[in-house]
Structure formats: structure tokens, C-alpha cells
Amino acid sequence: MLLITCPWCGPRDEIEFSCGGEAHITRPSEPEALTDEAWADYLFNRTNPKGPHAERWVHTHGCRRWFNVLRNTATNEILAVYEMGKPRPDGEGS
């Protein structure tokens, strides 16, 4: 079981949260100008790394606020919790 630190409520069990998937995916500002490949890349392709992964979590059964987590998917170690809209704290590609 993961122990996740909500920036507002502090450390809580994983069951209080829901994972919203990969973070830092920006909706294209002009979708109509994209090729089908670029649109599919935005919609479907995911980095899915084995290692540090930036992802969105929401404290569903708590304050219901969203935030980002940097978690190692190979070990489950939580490396950082940070605000949405802020860049990845490890400086890796967004």
C-alpha cells in the first residue's frame, strides 16, 4: 500500500486517492491543425517508463484536490509531491 502525502492533508493511505495518469500532457491549443498521428500521440501514447514517472493524483476521499507525484514505478518509491503546473522537480523532460 502506498503512503501518499497530500500537500494539504498530509500523509494518507493510498485508498483515499485516485490516480489520474501521466502528468504534463498539455492539450494542443489548435487540435484542428494537427495531423492524425500527432492527435493520436496526444490522445493515446504514454511514456509508461520503468523508473521515475510524473503522474497526477487526486485526494478523492479527502480535500478532493489534485496534485502531481513523482514516483518510481519499479520500486514504488515516492520521490516528490508537487503542485500541478510546476515543472518536474527532477528536471527531466516534461
Next chain:
Amino acid sequence: MAARYSIVSLVRNAFGYHEGWQRAWRSPDPKERYHVVVIGGGGHGLATAYYLAKEHGVTDIAVIERGWLGGGNTGRNTTIIRSNYLWDESAGIYEKALQLYEGLSQDLNFNIMLSQRGVLNLAHNLHDLREISRRVNAIRLNGIDSEVLSAEEIKAMVPILNISPGARYPVLGGSLQRRGGVARHDAVAWGLARAADARGVDIVQNCEVTDILREGGRVTGVETTRGTIMADKVGIVVAGHSSVLAAMAGFRMPVESHPLQALVSEPIKPILDTVVMSGTVHVYVSQSDRGELVMGAGIDGHNGYTQRGSLPVIEHMVAAAMELFPIFSRLRMMRQWGGIVDVCPDASPIIGKTPVENLFINCGWGTGGFKATPGSGWVFAHTIARGEPHPLNAPFSLDRFAAGKLIDEHGAAGVAH
């Protein structure tokens, strides 16, 4: 060439105190070059190699496995086999697989212990009932056996199921595929490995692919922990590690890896002679030949490569199982484990070409690819040998995502496998 298994060989070896059995397959060092390298020694990779050799006469093949053969999802799954998917494309490939399974023990000369004991899907509300009727009709139109059962008919088949109106999850009916059932997962891997080896395929275990070599947009080989292996063609069949391998070859995938868990109880006397699954309350259960109840849960909500999964997912599943089968409440669970499943946005697999020439990929089987093992190998062997997909896997190309031709099987895949 391995000796054939038969009643005669069994008797002969019994007289020799079973000390004379040969190894079922060799353990060769990798050569410097092969015509085809298959990455991943799970059921799908081994089936690919087997059918390449058997159906296409290609025998200069290496199957490269990071760990031990069948140690990935092939050896971790709950072994449910069925072909009752909704769409025509899925019906084609899953039914092909089921038909191959029906002849596989004979074909491989290896008992895969296929037991067509039926797979039941429960309906707990009106929506479930209507959806089940719709699916059964679609499935039958594709010539695949499937039928709707009433709650009483289900109770007659599975007397221990709680169908009382006061049940928390009332059972209103369900669907049944009688040709569905289970098979022994290890036997599928071992039988395919032995048969592929007998046709000259090199199975190289404890050898991890660390890079995919390319030249001018074409694959030329792989870098491994046991040296460089050159190849004319390479097939990636690594389930949960598909994105990792794709990244080595420089392209992105619409796949995410999640832990999926299962658990078994202590062995008990025969009590359940079919497979019962409920997509709505998230549980499915069957009884193994050893008497253990085998239960499966859903995936963890977050990505992961840890092969263990979260406890809340197991708790949720066990709670549902207790409601459906109150009689199980005092059983002890013995083991619990996880595998890393490769989930696609439309819950359908990807089998075909990649942006790199002569590099092919077979993945995205997610929570339900054991049932597809021989069919997947059959079409992937064709794809690698001819450089073009078989009609059965053409709809499952990687470019269906850009084309918008998704094959949505969430309803058939669900938690259920």
C-alpha cells in the same frame, strides 16, 4: 530431437525409476546471428517461434528471455480461456486461439490440461442482463457458442452461489460459454518450448535485451546481457515491458503497464466445477485440479512494474467473493502475486509492424492474453515471416489509433479475463 511422450515412454521410464527422462529443451548459448530474434519467452513469444518453424519453415530463430521461460504473465495468470468477445475482429482472433487450444495437447505432444468446464458471467442488475443478451447475440452471430442463463439455471450449475433476493449483489442471470474453461499455464509454455526446440529454435534464458540495434530505419539486431545478436527480423513480445522495448527502438506506444493480482486458497475438496466471473463486482473464481480456489482481482489504478500490486485491490475482490460465495468465508488464502499487464486504451492487443522496418510488436493483451496464446503466435508468425499481417491481425495494427479504428473490448475484458 526430444523423444515422444506416450504411455509406452511413461511405463519405460517408470521401470527406470524416472531417472532416464531427457531434458525437454536445450539451453544453448546464443549464436552471433539469427534470421529471426523473438524477444520474450512467454507463451506468446514461444508460440510465435513454434508456428514460424512449423507453418513457415523458418527455424533459424532465437527466443531471448530475460528471466526464466514462462516466468512473466504466462506463469502468473489465472488460466481462463474463452472466445466470447463482442466485435467481429476480436471474435476472429480469440476463436482461432480457442480452436488451436482444442488441438494443442495432441499437436505439441504435451498435455496442456485443457479443461472446457464452461465460463459463466453473472448479471447483477438490469443493465447487466440487457448487455449480456446483446453480447450473446453478437457472439452467436459470429458462430461462437454462447447462451443466456436464468438465475435458477445458474444456481443449478453452481449450488454454492448466493442468489437469494436479499443478497448484496443479487444474481439475475448470466451468460455461459461452454467451450470456455482453463488450461495449465506452465504446460502451455513448456509444451510450446519443447516443440519449438525440437524444430531447431534456440531458447536463450537469463538473457536480457538492453538495446535494439538499427541502421537507416531498419532493425539489425539486439544488444543483450549475453552479447550482441544480429538478426534480419526482430519480434517484441514482452507484455508489461513493451513501452520499455519500444523506447529502445525510438517509438512511443499507446500502452500502460499496471500490476494485476491473483491469489489462491488452501486446497479443498471439489466444490466448483466451472469458472464464475462477475465484471460488475470485480471478481472471478475457479478451482484448480489441486483443489485450490484461484481468484483474480482488477488492476492497480496507477502504473507499475513491481509485480506485486496493492492490498486494497485484493481486499475489494475478496469482499465481493464473500458476498457471492458465503461458504468461502473461512478459507485461508495461501499465496498472492502480481504480474505486469500491458493495457491498451481500447482493451485490444497490438499485433503488427512498427515504425522500424523488420521490427514487429505483439502486445497490449493486458489482463486477458493467456486465452489468446496460440492464436497470437499463429498470426504473429505469419506477420514476421511474410512481412505483412495475417487477415486476423490486420485490424490490430499500431496505426489503428491514428486512424481512429479502435476495437473497444472493455466490456469483454473488464476485470474478467
